[in-house]
Amino acid sequence: xxxLFLTVLLAAAVVMLGSGIAFAKTLKIGTxxxxxxxxxxxxxxxKNGVLTAVEVVKANGGIAGFDEIEVLPQDTACExxxxxxxxxxxxxxxxxxxxxxxxxxxxxxxSEVLDEESIIMITPASTNEKVTSRGxxxxxxxxxxxxxxxxxxxKFMIEKxxxxxxxxxxDKTAYSQGLADGVExxxxxxxxxVLGHEHVNQGDKDFSAILTKVKTEKPDVFYMSMQNSATGAxxxxxxxxxxxxxxxxxxxxxxxxxxxxxxxxxxxxxxxxFGYINDNAPAYKEFYSxxxxxxxxxxxxxxxxxxxxxxxxxxxxxxGSTDPAKVKAELMKLDYEGATKHVKFKANGDSGSxxxxxxxxxxxxxxxxxxxxxxxx
Amino acid sequence: xxxxxxxxxxxxxxxxxxxxxALGYTMVYGxxxxxxxxxxxxxxxxxxxxxxxxxxxxxxxxxAWVCLSGSLILAMAYCAMLAVAVEKVAYKPLRNSSRLxxxxxxxxxxxxxxxxxxxxxxxYDKPYPTELTQGGFxxxxxxxxxxxxxxxxxxAFLLVALNVLVFKTRIGKAMRSTAQDKVMSALVGINAxxxxxxxxxxxxxxxxxxxxxxxxxxxxxxxxMGFVPGIKAFAAAVLGGIGNITGAMIGGFIIxxxxxxxxxxxxxxxxxxxxxxxxxxxxxxxxxxxMGENVDDTRV
Numbered sequence: 109x110x111x112l113f114l115t116v117l118l119a120a121a122v123v124m125l126g127s128g129i130a131f132a133k134t135l136k137i138g139t140x141x142x143x144x145x146x147x148x149x150x151x152x153x154x155k156n157g158v159l160t161a162v163e164v165v166k167a168n169g170g171i172a173g174f175d176e177i178e179v180l181p182q183d184t185a186c187e188x189x190x191x192x193x194x195x196x197x198x199x200x201x202x203x204x205x206x207x208x209x210x211x212x213x214x215x216x217x218x219s220e221v222l223d224e225e226s227i228i229m230i231t232p233a234s235t236n237e238k239v240t241s242r243g244x245x246x247x248x249x250x251x252x253x254x255x256x257x258x259x260x261x262x263k264f265m266i267e268k269x270x271x272x273x274x275x276x277x278x279d280k281t282a283y284s285q286g287l288a289d290g291v292e293x294x295x296x297x298x299x300x301x302v303l304g305h306e307h308v309n310q311g312d313k314d315f316s317a318i319l320t321k322v323k324t325e326k327p328d329v330f331y332m333s334m335q336n337s338a339t340g341a342x343x344x345x346x347x348x349x350x351x352x353x354x355x356x357x358x359x360x361x362x363x364x365x366x367x368x369x370x371x372x373x374x375x376x377x378x379x380x381x382f383g384y385i386n387d388n389a390p391a392y393k394e395f396y397s398x399x400x401x402x403x404x405x406x407x408x409x410x411x412x413x414x415x416x417x418x419x420x421x422x423x424x425x426x427x428g429s430t431d432p433a434k435v436k437a438e439l440m441k442l443d444y445e446g447a448t449k450h451v452k453f454k455a456n457g458d459s460g461s462x463x464x465x466x467x468x469x470x471x472x473x474x475x476x477x478x479x480x481x482x483x484x485x
Numbered sequence: 486x487x488x489x490x491x492x493x494x495x496x497x498x499x500x501x502x503x504x505x506x507a508l509g510y511t512m513v514y515g516x517x518x519x520x521x522x523x524x525x526x527x528x529x530x531x532x533x534x535x536x537x538x539x540x541x542x543x544x545x546x547x548x549a550w551v552c553l554s555g556s557l558i559l560a561m562a563y564c565a566m567l568a569v570a571v572e573k574v575a576y577k578p579l580r581n582s583s584r585l586x587x588x589x590x591x592x593x594x595x596x597x598x599x600x601x602x603x604x605x606x607x608x609y610d611k612p613y614p615t616e617l618t619q620g621g622f623x624x625x626x627x628x629x630x631x632x633x634x635x636x637x638x639x640x641a642f643l644l645v646a647l648n649v650l651v652f653k654t655r656i657g658k659a660m661r662s663t664a665q666d667k668v669m670s671a672l673v674g675i676n677a678x679x680x681x682x683x684x685x686x687x688x689x690x691x692x693x694x695x696x697x698x699x700x701x702x703x704x705x706x707x708x709x710m711g712f713v714p715g716i717k718a719f720a721a722a723v724l725g726g727i728g729n730i731t732g733a734m735i736g737g738f739i740i741x742x743x744x745x746x747x748x749x750x751x752x753x754x755x756x757x758x759x760x761x762x763x764x765x766x767x768x769x770x771x772x773x774x775x776m777g778e779n780v781d782d783t784r785v
Binding site: 351372 | 487488491492495498499603608609610612615616619621623626628630632699703704705707709710712713744745746747748749752753754756757
C-alpha cells in the first residue's frame with residue numbers, strides 16, 4: 109500500500125515537472141566574441157556586458173511572457189571560420205537574438221549565416237563600414253564606424269595638436285589596417301605629411317626595430333592602430349624607453365583598462381578615439397553598479413554589449429514575441445538614453461558614431477577633446 | 486650611423502633571449518635526440534612564476550636587486566622541477582619507442598602546459614612591475630636602457646656558467662658521455678636517467694630566466710607567449726647545429742639580429758620571413774648547421 113502511494117506521488121511529481129517544462133518559455137540570447145586567444149579580454153567584456161544586462165532586466169521583473177532569459181556565450185576566437193561555426197551552433201540551440209561579435213572579420217561571415225535564419229544580430233564592437241553597408245535586414249550596430257573614427261582622428265591631429273607629419277603603425281588585422289589605411293589617406297588629403305606606414309605581426313612582442321624608425325623620422329604624431337590593447341601597451345612601454353617624443357594617438361581597440369594596467373606611466377598622455385560615454389548618466393550608473401562588483405571595472409565594449417542586450421530585450425518586450433520582423437520593427441522605434449549612448453537606430457542598422465578624443469591622465473581615461481566644438485572637456 | 490647602432494643594440498638584446506631558449510632545445514636534443522616542443526612552455530611558466538613572486542616582493546617594498554635575483558632563482562628552480570616532472574611523465578616511458586611517438590608526446594605536453602597556464606592564470610596579460618627597470622643611457626640619439634644591459638649581461642653570465650658546467654665539471658662530463666653513447670656510459674657507471682633529468686632541468690631553468698627577462702623588458706606575460714619564441718629558438722638551435730651549445734648561442738644571436746635588421750631596413754611585416762630564409766639557406770649549404778659536425782651516416 110505504501111509502495112503504491114509512493115508510486116502515485118512520484119508519477120504526479122513527474123507529470124507536474126513535465127507540464128512545468130511545457131509551459132515555461134525561455135528567451136535565449138547568444139553572445140559571440142573571442143573568449144580565448146589574444147583578444148580574449150574584449151570577448152569576455154562582451155559576454156559580461158550581456159550577462160549584466162540580463163541580470164538587471166531580471167531584477168526589474170523580467171520580460172512578460174518569458175519565465176527565463178538564458179545567455180549562451182560562444183567563442184569565435186576572432187576567426188571567420190570559427191565564427192561561422194558558432195553562428196550555426198547558436199542557430200541549432202534555437203537562440204532568438206545574438207549580441208556580437210568583436211572582430212569585424214568574424215562578424216561579417218557570421219552575420220550572413222544568422223541573417224539566413226532571420227536572427228537579429230547586434231554588434232557592440234565591430235566598426236568596419238561593411239558590417240551595415242551590405243543591406244542585411246537583421247544586422248544592427250551599437251558602436252561607431254571606422255570612417256567616422258578616422259576622420260575625427262585626423263581632425264584632432266590638425267586642429268588641436270597642430271601636427272605637420274605623422275607615422276602610422278598597424279598590426280595587419282582587417283580592422284586595424286583598414287582604419288590605419290583610412291587615416292593615412294585622409295591625413296594625406298588634409299595636407300599632413302605621412303612619413304611612413306609600417307606593419308607589425310600579431311603575436312610580436314619586440315617593436316624596437318620599428319620604433320627606432322619612428323624615432324629617426326621624428327614625426328609630430330605617432331598613430332598606433334593595434335587590434336589588441338595589451339600589444340598597444342607593450343608598444344607604449346618600448347616607445348617611452350626608446351625616448352620617442354611624438355604625441356601618440358591610438359584608437360578604440362586599444363581603449364581598455366588593460367592598457368593602463370600594463371603600460372602604467374608609459375600610457376600617460378596617450379590620446380585615443382573612442383565613443384563619448386557620460387559616466388554621470390543614470391543609465392550608465394545602473395550599468396556600472398551591476399557590472400563592477402561582479403566583473404571589475406568595465407572594459408571598452410562592456411557598456412556597448414550591455415546596451416545591445418538591453419535594446420534587444422526592450423524590443424522583445426514591446427513586440428510581445430520573438431518574431432524577428434516584429435522585434436525589428438520595435439528596435440527601429442527605440443529612442444532612449446542608454447548607458448553608453450543615445451540609442452536610436454538608422455535605417456541601415458547603425459546607431460551613429462559619437463567619437464571624441466580621450467586621454468590617459470593620472471592612470472585613468474578621461475574625456476579630452478570634443479570634435480564637435482573643438483573645445484576641451 | 487646612430488640608427489645602425491641603435492638597431493644593433495636592439496638585435497643583441499633580442500638575440501640574447503633567443504640564445505638562452507635555444508640552449509635548452511639543443512641540450513635536450515644532444516642528449517636524447519628529442520626536439521622538446523614543450524620547451525617554449527617552460528619559458529612562459531618561468532615568466533609567470535617571476536611575475537607572481539616579483540609583484541609580491543615589490544608590494545612588500547623589497548629593494549630592486551632582491552626582487553630581481555629572488556624571483557629569478559625561484560623561477561629557475563620551479564621550471565627545473567617542472568621539466569624533470571615532464572620528462573618523467575611524457576618522455577621517459579617512451580625512451581625506447583620510435584622517435585615519432587616521443588615527438589608527438591612533446592607536442593601534446595606543449596598543448597597541455599599551455600592550457601594549464603591559461604586555466605590557472607587566465608587569458609589576460611599579466612603586467613610586470615616595470616618600475617624596477619626604468620631608465621638608461623642616452624648617447625647622442627642612441628638609447629641603451631638598463632634593462633637591455635641587464636639582459637645582455639645576465640645572458641653572458643649564464644652562458645659562461647653553462648660552459649663551465651658542461652666542460653669543467655663531473656656532471657658535464659656525464660652529460661657529454663651520455664650524449665655520445667648512452668649504453669656505454671651506463672656500463673662505466675653513469676646513471677643515464679639522472680643525467681637526462683639534469684639536462685632537462687638546466688635547459689628549462691635557462692628558459693625560465695629568459696621568460697623573466699622578456700616579461701621585464703616588454704612589460705607583461707601571457708599564457709601563449711611561449712609559442713613564437715619557442716619556434717624562433719628552435720630555428721636558432723637548428724641554425725647553429727642542433728646538439729651544439731656554442732652553435733645554439735650563435736644561432737640565437739643571428740636570428741635576433743636578422744629579425745631586427747630586416748624590420749629596420751626592409752619591412753616589419755616580413756621580418757620573420759628573412760629569419761627563416763637565412764635558416765633554410767644555411768641548412769641547404771651546410772645541412773648540419775653552422776657549428777654542427779658533418780653528418781655521420783652511422784648514427785642516423
